[in-house]
Amino acid sequence: MKKIQMVDLKSQYDQIKDTVNISIQEVLDTTSYINGPQVHLFQKNLENYLGAKHVIPCANGTDALQIAMMGLDLKPGDEVITADFTFAATVEVIALLQLTPVLVDVDPDTFNISIEAVRKAITPKTKAIVPVHLFGQVADMEAIMTLAQEHNLYVIEDNAQAIGADYKYADGSKKKAGVMGHVASTSFFPSKNLGCYGDGGAIFTNDDELAHKLRGIVNHGMYVRYHHDVVGVNSRLDSIQAAVLNVKLPNLDTYNVARQTAAEKYSAAFAGHANIITPIVKGERNSHVFHQYTLRIINADRDGLMQYLLDKSIPCAIYYPIALHSQKAYADTRYNEADFPVTNQLVKEVISLPMHTELDDEQIKFITDSVLEFLS
Ligand SMILES: *Cc1c(COP(=O)(O)O)cnc(C)c1O
Numbered sequence: 350m351k352k353i354q355m356v357d358l359k360s361q362y363d364q365i366k367d368t369v370n371i372s373i374q375e376v377l378d379t380t381s382y383i384n385g386p387q388v389h390l391f392q393k394n395l396e397n398y399l400g401a402k403h404v405i406p407c408a409n410g411t412d413a414l415q416i417a418m419m420g421l422d423l424k425p426g427d428e429v430i431t432a433d434f435t436f437a438a439t440v441e442v443i444a445l446l447q448l449t450p451v452l453v454d455v456d457p458d459t460f461n462i463s464i465e466a467v468r469k470a471i472t473p474k475t476k477a478i479v480p481v482h483l484f485g486q487v488a489d490m491e492a493i494m495t496l497a498q499e500h501n502l503y504v505i506e507d508n509a510q511a512i513g514a515d516y517k518y519a520d521g522s523k524k525k526a527g528v529m530g531h532v533a534s535t536s537f538f539p540s541k542n543l544g545c546y547g548d549g550g551a552i553f554t555n556d557d558e559l560a561h562k563l564r565g566i567v568n569h570g571m572y573v574r575y576h577h578d579v580v581g582v583n584s585r586l587d588s589i590q591a592a593v594l595n596v597k598l599p600n601l602d603t604y605n606v607a608r609q610t611a612a613e614k615y616s617a618a619f620a621g622h623a624n625i626i627t628p629i630v631k632g633e634r635n636s637h638v639f640h641q642y643t644l645r646i647i648n649a650d651r652d653g654l655m656q657y658l659l660d661k662s663i664p665c666a667i668y669y670p671i672a673l674h675s676q677k678a679y680a681d682t683r684y685n686e687a688d689f690p691v692t693n694q695l696v697k698e699v700i701s702l703p704m705h706t707e708l709d710d711e712q713i714k715f716i717t718d719s720v721l722e723f724l725s
Pocket residue numbers: 409410411412435436438439481507509510535536537538548549550
């Protein structure tokens with residue numbers, strides 16, 4: 350059996366090696382390392398794929414979130430509501446911009462931000478909501494946008510984990526994750542569904558004025574060379590990464606299907622087990638692109654299972670082991686433990702199994718057999 354990895358980037362590279370190498374070689378030969386034609390081409394390719402009016406490439410997904418928030422006229426002390434159960438980048442940039450993060454509980458089925466919890470957290474100071482499409486499933490965007498409209502709030506989608514996922518509105522129309530809010534961010538970190546070979550990220554928006562502003566912010570606040578109109582940052586997607594992404598983007602749907610197929614096989618093997626809750630896909634609204642395949646282990650020893658799998662050289666991980674409201678950096682006396690029943694439970698129950706585009710049946714069977722052996 351091929352060695353099992355949490356993410357098998359090498360086997361994926363081997364399949365596209367020739368094309369990727371040529372694409373990278375072109376950048377080297379033309380020495381247009383920064384803002385080369387590959388970056389512009391990738392921007393256009395991604396706009397077409399997503400149906401987004403504007404894509405603004407940048408250096409990584411954390412920058413993308415920060416720049417998106419800088420583009421909206423948020424002021425220190427403005428409250429920004431986001432999920433308690435996510436990667437820290439989401440709350441980090443809110444705090445860095447001296448906005449006030451307001452963490453709220455998540456939905457036990459999808460692990461995405463709870464609409465009821467958001468509703469309860471809205472105050473006159475609330476200016477924005479940041480839903481995170483966690484593990485590859487889109488948050489309930491129609492409900493979020495309705496709530497945001499009622500209270501005049503911005504919605505910033507953190508789409509680092511769900512690029513390529515679809516969301517269906519009640520009227521049957523469909524949109525891609527990342528083009529439903531006012532602005533969205535994504536990451537091309539190597540292990541993401543669309544990963545480059547280093548760091549990369551992008552911001553999407555359909556708003557012309559905001560897009561113009563964001564293009565300046567990513568480039569030191571310049572709209573005309575050496576005229577700095579707003580305080581900006583330096584955040585660029587380099588041409589080599591864009592060259593890789595131009596080869597990988599046409600494969601994104603195939604990559605996501607490979608993830609979905611692996612997830613179906615996992616879930617079939619675990620179906621009906623008393624100690625396992627497999628991922629719940631709200632299929633009538635969502636496609637799930639399985640950035641992670643995450644189980645809840647109930648009334649059983651989750652940490653023991655993790656050790657058992659690691660001892661058999663099956664990589665696995667806990668995303669995320671600590672609720673953000675319990676992290677030293679983000680603790681706040683305003684928080685009340687009773688407001689986070691779901692997140693406090695999930696951090697004790699979740700375990701993510703290997704998930705990538707190259708998992709084969711033999712590997713999946715070995716993984717599922719091992720999980721079931723431990724829980725028998
Ligand atoms: C990966 C990730 C980010 C940050 O992306 P980087 O490119 O690593 O900066 C932000 N939010 C979420 C939910 C992520 O998974």
